[in-house]
Amino acid sequence: MLPCMSEPPTTQLAGDLRIALAKLHRRLREQTRPHDLTSAQQSVLLRLDRDGPATVxxxxxxxxVKPQSMRMTVASLETMRAVRGDADPNDGRQTLISLTPAFRAELTARRAAKNDWLHRALQAQLSPREHAQLARAVALLQLLADY
Known part of the structure; x- marks a missing residue:
């Protein structure tokens, strides 16, 4: 069976998707203070936000990553007052790293700014029919992200 001529080949689709997602990601980053966190710091903060306190x-x-690298990332986040370490209530020898209340509030504000921009862009750029198409595409993107 020949592929439909109106659909791009999978290789082209993959490249187009990567470029579109990267551009959207950059636009969302522009809604908050850009480049204030490294990708490693962002990843740790998002993990702590999603999964809760954890040891280094x-x-x-x-x-x-190696524990030594993670210690450096956590130390930089502690300096920024984004995280703090507290004794594990179940094992006092362990230290649990968690988000500080102030940073959690900042994270909430950052997300709100990004969501606000995206909401306005959706309203301004897409029709109700395109909203429905995008909702279906988001479900597919979630499947890809979970692969």
Whole structure:
């Protein structure tokens, strides 16, 4: 069976999708202070936000880095007052790293700014029919992200 001529080949689709997502990601970053966190810092902060407090060792395993590297990332986040370490109530020898309340509030504000921009862009650029198409595309993107 020949591919439909109106549909791009998978290789082209993959490249177009990557470029579109990267551009959208940059536009969303522009809605908050750009380049204030490294990708490693962002990843750790998002993991702590999503999964809750964790030890440096657990964070290192989850992120696929050496504990020494994770200690440096966590130390930089502590300096920024984004995270703090508290004794594990179940094992006082362990330190649990968690988001500070002030940073959690900042994270919420950043997300709100990005969501506001995206909401306005959706309203201004897309028709109701395109909103429905995008909703279906988001479901497909979630499948790809979970691959």
């Amino acid at each position: 060792s657990a964070l290192a395993r989850a992120e696929g």
